[in-house]
Amino acid sequence: MYAPLITKPGSSLERKTGSWRTNLRPKFLQKDCIACRLCYLICPEGCISGKEKNTFISDYNYCKGCGLCAGVCPKDDIEMVPEGETK
Amino acid sequence: MKEFLEGSRTVARTVRLCRPGVIAAYPITPQTHIVEDLAQMVADGELDSQFINVESEHSAASVVLGAVAAGVRAFSATSSQGLLLMAEVIFNIAGMRLPLVIVNANRAVSAPINIWNDHQDSVTVRDAGILQFYAENNQEVADLVLLAYRVGEDPKISLPALVCMDGYILTHGHEVVDIPEQKQVDKFLPEFQPVVKLDPENPETMGYLGTPEIYMETRYALQETMLEALEVITSASQEFERIFGRALPPFYEAYKLEDAERAIVAMGSVAGTIKEVVDEMRQEGQKVGLLKLITYRPFPADALYEALENVPEIAVLEKAISMGAFGPVYTDLKASFQGKEAAPKISGFVIGLGGRDVSKDSIRRVFEELRGPQTPAKFMDVKTELVTA
Incomplete structure (x- = not known):
C-alpha cells in the first residue's frame, strides 16, 4: 500500500502553509510604493508578487508573517496588522 | 556448494x-x-x-x-x-x-x-x-x-x-x-x-x-x-x-513444540543451545520445546498464537529490554494473547546481555523457573552483589 509519497517538482505550492502564521500579517498599503521590489526580494517564502507601483501583495496561503517585508520597505508602505483585521 | x-x-x-x-x-x-x-x-x-x-x-x-x-x-x-x-x-x-x-x-x-x-x-x-x-x-x-x-x-x-x-x-x-x-x-x-x-x-x-x-x-x-x-x-x-531445495520457515521454527508443556521463545543463535537442552530434557521425559522466532518485524502475531496456544507455560528469552518496562518480544507476545481464552502463562527473561555467556545450565534454569510464579522481566545469571543501591 502506498500513500502520496512521491511528487513532481513544485509540490510546495500544493502545501498551503499560511496557517502556520502567528498573530501578525503584512498589509500592503499601496499608497507610497515606488516598486523597488525589496519586499519581493527579501520574502523568505517567495510569496510576494507585483510589478507596478502600488500593486504589490502577499499570498496569505503561504505568508508566515515574519515581517521582513514591512521592515525592509523604504517607504513604510507595509504594515504588520493583527490577524483578522479586514480594513 | x-x-x-x-x-x-x-x-x-x-x-x-x-x-x-x-x-x-x-x-x-x-x-x-x-x-x-x-x-x-x-x-x-x-x-x-x-x-x-x-x-x-x-x-x-x-x-x-x-x-x-x-x-x-x-x-x-x-x-x-x-x-x-x-x-x-x-x-x-x-x-x-x-x-x-x-x-x-x-x-x-x-x-x-x-x-x-x-x-x-x-x-x-x-x-x-x-x-x-x-x-x-x-x-x-x-x-x-x-x-x-x-x-x-x-x-x-x-x-x-x-x-x-x-x-x-x-x-x-x-x-x-x-x-x-x-x-x-x-x-x-x-x-x-x-x-x-x-x-x-x-x-x-x-x-x-x-x-x-x-x-x-x-x-x-x-x-x-x-x-x-x-x-x-x-x-x-x-x-x-x-x-x-532447503526449507526456510517464514516466521519461526518450531522445535519439539507439538506436545510441549513448557516452551521457550527466543531469537538468534541462542536457539542452538536451547535445542540441545530441549533434547536432554526430553530424554529425561520432560515435555519441553522451543519456538525460534525468525521474523520479528512484521510481528507474526496470528501465526505465533496458533503455534503456542496449547503450550501452558511459555518463557520469552531475550537479549534486550525496554528499560523500565519489559523485553520487547515478551510485550508483543503478551499482546498477541491478551483477551484470549485459556491464554498460556507467559514469563519474560532477560539473558546474555553484552556477551554474558548463556550456558545450558542457564536455559535449564529458565525451564525450571517456569514452574514458579509468572515473571515479567527476570534477569538471569545476574550478579546482584556487584550492584550497589
Whole structure:
C-alpha cells in the first residue's frame, strides 16, 4: 500500500502553509510604493508578487508573517496588522 | 556448494550473488569482516559494484538510500552504535519506501562500551518500518539475506530489511554453509525493478513535506504494508525452498513444540543451545520445546498464537529490554494473547546481555523457573552483589 509519497517538482505550492502564521500579517498599503521590489526580494517564502507601483501583495496561503517585508520597505508602505483585521 | 566459512565471509559471498550496484559501510566491530570482504571483491574485480567509503554510518545509510532512490540495488552492514547512528536515516529509507538490505551484527549498546553480543541495537529500531529477521546460524543468515531482498523488493512491499546475526557468535564463527549457485540466486532474485526512482528525464521528489493533511496516510500505508509483508514472506519462503531445495520457515521454527508443556521463545543463535537442552530434557521425559522466532518485524502475531496456544507455560528469552518496562518480544507476545481464552502463562527473561555467556545450565534454569510464579522481566545469571543501591 502506498500513500502520496512521491511528487513532481513544485509540490510546495500544493502545501498551503499560511496557517502556520502567528498573530501578525503584512498589509500592503499601496499608497507610497515606488516598486523597488525589496519586499519581493527579501520574502523568505517567495510569496510576494507585483510589478507596478502600488500593486504589490502577499499570498496569505503561504505568508508566515515574519515581517521582513514591512521592515525592509523604504517607504513604510507595509504594515504588520493583527490577524483578522479586514480594513 | 558446501564450504567451511566464517559467518562474515558467508554474508559477503551471499551479498556478491545478489549483485548489489552500490555498497556503502563504515567499519565497526564485529561487523567489519563483512564489508572488508566485499571491498576486496570489488577491488579484485569479482563484484561489479561501487564500494563507497564514508565517514560514518549516518553517511553509509544515506549513500545506500540515494543508490536505491536512483534505482540501484544496495547493501550495507553495521552493528550497535553504528546502527543507532543510522537510525534517523533508516526511518527515512522506510518512509521513502526504498528496499535495501542491511546486515546487523548484533552487539550491545554503550555505555559502558561493550563489543559483545546482545540484541539491544536492532530491537531499538523496531518501530522504523524496516523488516527484521533474526538468524540462528550462518546458513540461516545467508538464506535470510536472499529472502530479505526478495521480500523488500516485492512491488507490493518496497521496504528495507535488517538481517540480524549475533556478533562474534555468528560473525566470527566458522560453519559449513551451502552457498547457492549464481543462476539459482538470479532466478530467486531477478533484476531490481524499483517502484519509483529518481530520473532526470522525469523529475520527482521523494520524502517531501508531509503536512498534517497527508502525513498520517503515509504512516498508515507503512503499517498496512508491513502486515501485507507477512503474506509475501510466506510465498517467498515457499519459492525459496523450490529453488534452493532447503526449507526456510517464514516466521519461526518450531522445535519439539507439538506436545510441549513448557516452551521457550527466543531469537538468534541462542536457539542452538536451547535445542540441545530441549533434547536432554526430553530424554529425561520432560515435555519441553522451543519456538525460534525468525521474523520479528512484521510481528507474526496470528501465526505465533496458533503455534503456542496449547503450550501452558511459555518463557520469552531475550537479549534486550525496554528499560523500565519489559523485553520487547515478551510485550508483543503478551499482546498477541491478551483477551484470549485459556491464554498460556507467559514469563519474560532477560539473558546474555553484552556477551554474558548463556550456558545450558542457564536455559535449564529458565525451564525450571517456569514452574514458579509468572515473571515479567527476570534477569538471569545476574550478579546482584556487584550492584550497589
